[in-house]
Amino acid sequence: MTQVINAWSRIAVLSVPPRPALVGIIANPASGRDIRRLTSRASVFPNAEKASMMVRAIAGLEAAGVRDVMIMPDSGGICGPLFRALSVTTGSPVTVQPRFIDMPVTSSADDTLRATELMCQAGAGAIIVLGGDGTHRAVAARCGQVPLLALSTGTNNAFPEMREATVAGLAAGLLATGAVPAEVAVRRNKLLRVRCDDRTDIALVDLCVTRHNYVGSRAVWDSALLEELFVAFAGADAIGLSAIAGQLEPVTRSAPHGLHVRCADTTLTPQQVIVPIAPGLISAVGIREYGRLLPGQPVVLAPQSGTIALDGEREIEFDPSNRISVELDLHGPLTIDVAAVLENAARRRVLRHYAGRPA
Amino acid sequence: MSSSLTREGLLQAYRTMRTIREFEERLHVDFATGEIPGFVHLYAGEEASATGICMHLNRDDYIASTHRGHGHCIAKGVDPVGMMAEIWGKATGTCKGKGGSMHIADLDVGMLGANGIVGGGGPLICGTALASKLRGSNNVGVCFFGDGASNQGTIFEAMNLAAVWKLPVIFVGENNGYAEATASNFSVACENIADRASAFGMPGVIADGFDFFAVHEAAGEAIKRAREGGGPTLLEVKLSRYYGHFEGDQQTYRAPGEVQKLRETKDCLMQFARRVTSRGELTMAELEAIDVEVKTLIDASVVKAKADPLPKPEDLMADVYVSY
The missing domain is CATH 3.40.50 (Rossmann fold)
Structure with missing residues (x-):
């Protein structure tokens, strides 16, 4: 005692x-x-x-x-x-x-x-x-x-x-x-930095290039409109867009890398992943390829036109004239x-x- | 829904918004002369709401409107020439000159009427939606109401009825920040009108009323849900009116420069034009051609309205009762 x-x-x-x-x-x-x-x-x-x-x-x-x-x-x-x-x-x-x-x-x-x-x-x-x-x-x-x-x-x-x-x-x-x-x-x-010509912005979890034409109502839920996805981290048990990466290769919050996923229409690729893309909404997402995203190595995109969603919300409208790059930053x-x-x-x-x- | 707009759809959206703006700006000028009888409540600034929503509707879908109803009428397909004559009180008007601004109705295009009763549209639209459901059609009803009406019992009763009967209704709360001269953050007991949806077990969604695309997308989902039997939705559209509650309102309750700043930074027509032209979907020349056509139409409607005859005294009792 x-x-x-x-x-x-x-x-x-x-x-x-x-x-x-x-x-x-x-x-x-x-x-x-x-x-x-x-x-x-x-x-x-x-x-x-x-x-x-x-x-x-x-x-x-x-x-x-x-x-x-x-x-x-x-x-x-x-x-x-x-x-x-x-x-x-x-x-x-x-x-x-x-x-x-x-x-x-x-x-x-x-x-x-x-x-x-x-x-x-x-x-x-x-x-x-x-x-x-x-x-x-x-x-x-x-x-x-x-x-x-x-x-x-x-x-x-x-x-x-x-x-x-x-x-x-x-x-x-x-x-x-x-x-x-x-x-x-x-x-x-970590965080993701996007540069679209002179505009810069950040995302904490995921950054998604979509074929939505306009920012509109902001949210992203239609998996058929996804082009590319970047994640700073992705839990296998995540909800939302990062769940796509989480089921391909989970990335912890402390890992010194992220993940870059190229999506495709499910009719064009046999590779698909089933994920909870929104609460109560489970979708099949077509996957073209994916790989690790390393800090200090910006990825330059050459998209047609669409929108960039930051943490699940469309924020940036772009067209082919815009120069867009995405980079992982470990100092979030x-x-x-x-x-x-x-x-x-x-x-x-x-x-x-x-x-x-x-x- | 955001990617479903064709080139023709974009042109139609711009034409509708421009027609509403031109109609209201012209009334703002003409009402000051004192020649127009009654009151007018102008919709300028709110065009993206009526347009983004009504573009999803068919002729046999119904809308119920408010005292600020010109935009809803035009977006639903009521003839602006007839509307102008109606507001001038002429026999050639949509309601033969006996309704005026606050009672424009055209059942042939699914417009149940502007409505001087604040919150009066909710029960009416539930009636059309119940009829649609009983007939087995997939028609929907849209009830426009304002932040002032959001506090009215009729709106709560209508939402409850629509929810328990799972009626195909879209309640569109156009929150322009003021119920007459009372700020909504003073009179509405929650930050968002949309929050009230959860009490009725229906989805509540907010859309930016300065952004046509945001309204169009949200309305598209809500209307699709209603057509498919999913029941009612409350869509709150955050927007602002450019003029007073009524023409002549001195608006001492608004901050200096409030409207000017909105016109310069958020205007729905300005945003729409910038986006579609920067992406090459439409050209400025195409939009300017619409501007000219619309101006010509509204000018002609005013000339005609002024020249048209007044209703005759012997027509006073005509159309008062409807036979079933």
Whole structure:
């Protein structure tokens, strides 16, 4: 028993966090409402649930010693439910009053870009992101070296995780306060860079050249229109376009390469792979060939005309006059490894304390 | 659906959007003279919505419209010359001059009518959709409504009815940001009208109303689903009107330069022209030729409307009741 008691500190470590910390939270009120609700069986993720997740994350942050939380404002879709959720007194008490960034709201992706910049300028030690792959792509474009805690608010995502927000908040807080060192808590991600003449953009998971003529409703679900696919990583258990690569040659998030797949109409090639291309939608995709994509070796495309989808959303329209290249970059955004943070905290007894003899 | 537009389809889309724009811009000028009776609510700026949706409809599909109905009428195939005469209150108008702007209806082309009752179109379109279902046809009904109407009980009741009876209805929420002078983010208790679909167990989708291709694609999927027996969809189209709620509205509730910025950066006709010409699908010369033809048509419609006779007093009671 003596050994066990020695494992308990008489001081609650987190009552005096190693350093004051600021954490930002970005939740996209528009995520999860695209045409995939019609073309597949994707569900709608309610904004009230996003607000509830934010409060649970704040409870975790507060328990880890974070006292300053910045929130991206919106025109009411999440902020309204957030206030209602904050007023609920069940669960751990939440005394931290999150502050909304003073910025104009445009109800577009520009809000996410601007909020990320302002959080970084304010010295955020971490940014919790609630959204899909597209939301995370926007944050990643501006977050620099500030690590992200990537939370999925939908059924069609590869980059963020489906994870309980309370635990996520705790992990983000432990990192931001320095209670768990960054070297064990943070992972470097890869990304894909595309250049179309003078325009450059990024994708975090997959970049797909399609025969869709227009950006239109953005989503990609028709496997017959896929030309080429590039992935930074691809789980064999992925959902979405990266699942195609995941069933050919799975690529981990840490592997120093990606995958480049040339697709073909299923009537033109005997090589096919069956993949969950969207929630509830499993398609056969024709495969012409595939190979590893190595960093520093841009692939120049010579397509006819169509669109380029970044993380599953058509973004760039091109025609034969455009010069397009795709490159894998190993120096993408940092993300917080929730399991690693909490394992480290457990090993170092960060969350233990000895409350004294019971009365 | 995005790749299904032929060259003829692109030309038709541009012609329809340009006709609506020219019609509304002309009314904006002419209404200020005080010669036009009643009220007009202009659709300029929202053309991609009516056009992108109605291009998927057949003559025997029905639409129910709103008080801002000119664009829906033109996109569904109502004759603009008859519409102009109707708005001028002339006997040659679509409804013999007795309806005016807010009651233009033409059942022959599936246009159930513009509607002064906010949210009044929902129950009407459920009626046509039920008829379609009982007859075993594959016709669909489209209910256009605004962000103000999205808060009306009639719309909720219609969505519920369409969902439980699995009716072939597409509810198109044209969210232009203002219910008269009240901002939708003040009066709509959720960020997106589309979010309300989940309460009725139907898909809710958002489309960019400045982008014809985005609306056309989303509407195509929703209409295909309805024709195939998949039931109703709520499609929210985010857009903006270039003029006031009604002509004469001073719009003190809008930010300075708000409309000008939209015209310069997001205008649906501008975006459409830039995209189809940059890809070589259509030429600027072809689009300019349509502009000239449309202007000639609208000019002629105004000349004719002004010259046409008013309804006669003895026609007052005609067409009031319909025999079954």
